[in-house]
Amino acid sequence: MKVTVKSWTGVATWRWVANDDNCGICRMPFDSCCPDCKLPGDDCPLVWGACSHCFHIHCIVKWLHSQPQQQCPMCRQDWKFNNK
Amino acid sequence: MIKLFSLKQQKKDEEGSARAGGSQKKASAAQLRITKDLNELNLPKTCSTEFPDPDDLLNFKLIICPDEGFYRGGRFVFSFKVGPNYPHEPPKVKCETAVYHPNIDLEGNVCLNILREDWKPVLTVNSIVYGLQYLFLEPNPEDPLNKEAADELQSNRRLFEQHVQRAMRGGQSCFDTPLGCESLRDDIQVRADIGRQGNAHRTRIAYCCYVRSLIASSKNYKVMQMSSERFYTRGNQKTIHNFNKL
Ligand SMILES: [Zn+2]
Numbered sequence: 470m471k472v473t474v475k476s477w478t479g480v481a482t483w484r485w486v487a488n489d490d491n492c493g494i495c496r497m498p499f500d501s502c503c504p505d506c507k508l509p510g511d512d513c514p515l516v517w518g519a520c521s522h523c524f525h526i527h528c529i530v531k532w533l534h535s536q537p538q539q540q541c542p543m544c545r546q547d548w549k550f551n552n553k
Numbered sequence: 554m555i556k557l558f559s560l561k562q563q564k565k566d567e568e569g570s571a572r573a574g575g576s577q578k579k580a581s582a583a584q585l586r587i588t589k590d591l592n593e594l595n596l597p598k599t600c601s602t603e604f605p606d607p608d609d610l611l612n613f614k615l616i617i618c619p620d621e622g623f624y625r626g627g628r629f630v631f632s633f634k635v636g637p638n639y640p641h642e643p644p645k646v647k648c649e650t651a652v653y654h655p656n657i658d659l660e661g662n663v664c665l666n667i668l669r670e671d672w673k674p675v676l677t678v679n680s681i682v683y684g685l686q687y688l689f690l691e692p693n694p695e696d697p698l699n700k701e702a703a704d705e706l707q708s709n710r711r712l713f714e715q716h717v718q719r720a721m722r723g724g725q726s727c728f729d730t731p732l733g734c735e736s737l738r739d740d741i742q743v744r745a746d747i748g749r750q751g752n753a754h755r756t757r758i759a760y761c762c763y764v765r766s767l768i769a770s771s772k773n774y775k776v777m778q779m780s781s782e783r784f785y786t787r788g789n790q791k792t793i794h795n796f797n798k799l
């Protein structure tokens with residue numbers, strides 16, 4: 470039997486590689502976006518702190534803006550963005 | 554129970570979107586987050602929640618009935634108001650029950666670190682429930698809101714316990730008929746329905762205990778005395794004049 474592929478459609482799935490399933494601030498899954506965004510993905514990325522805790526960027530930025538001291542809302546260590 | 558709420562909400566949302574032709578109103582971030590908190594709520598057996606409006610998850614009540622410690626046998630109602638900035642700001646929590654407690658004042662303000670300076674958005678309603686429950690097991694005399702109660706807890710635990718018990722008896726069920734103190738907050742009106750209660754004498758004793766405990770737990774004796782003139786009995790609307798003799 471001879472099969473000729475005439476066309477094909479590629480399908481891929483993606484996941485953020487995070488050490489948790491949910492953002493600790495909004496509690497939405499990391500595979501979905503923060504409550505202020507519509508689509509998950511590059512528009513609503515995740516960020517990691519030097520402490521290794523991970524959040525939606527919009528969630529952590531909103532929290533840091535509301536605080537006099539920049540601390541991780543999970544462990545209270547000083548928050549530094551970990552650019553990995 | 555809570556799951557029912559979200560199902561109900563979902564159904565409502567669907568109906569709403571069907572009617573509005575797909576343009577349903579998006580739940581706010583605070584609503585989304587509180588729904589998750591409540592779905593994952595794991596209450597200790599001494600606690601329960603009440604939703605005066607089942608469609609409004611942002612305003613609800615938590616009832617704590619401690620089964621050990623100074624406050625054993627009491628029933629304390631807390632109101633939770635979840636603001637639009639939740640979880641970036643903690644819910645506003647007030648104690649609606651009159652209580653003699655170092656960390657709760659007569660207006661119902663609660664001194665609990667995670668409701669103030671130590672709040673962080675990864676905390677949940679569950680964390681607050683456990684914090685409040687702990688407050689009844691281990692009242693904290695450092696950093697008090699009711700200084701008299703705090704001093705007494707440190708200097709004379711037996712007297713403290715007596716005052717706690719008295720405040721609880723007065724504030725709630727005494728001789729199995731509740732002695733209403735519905736709005737201690739607003740203008741400290743206590744309605745002792747002497748006329749309707751079977752045993753007027755016992756009611757009066759309970760009432761006196763209650764008033765005394767209010768005074769004992771009050772920071773401001775004068776204010777309490779003035780308000781006391783507004784105490785009246787619902788049965789015959791008679792103002793209690795001999796209050797000062799109690
Ligand atoms: Zn988030």
Ligand SMILES: [Zn+2]
Pocket residue numbers: 502503504505506512513514525527528
């Ligand atoms: Zn976002």
Ligand SMILES: [Zn+2]
Pocket residue numbers: 518520521522541542543544545546
């Ligand atoms: Zn951290």
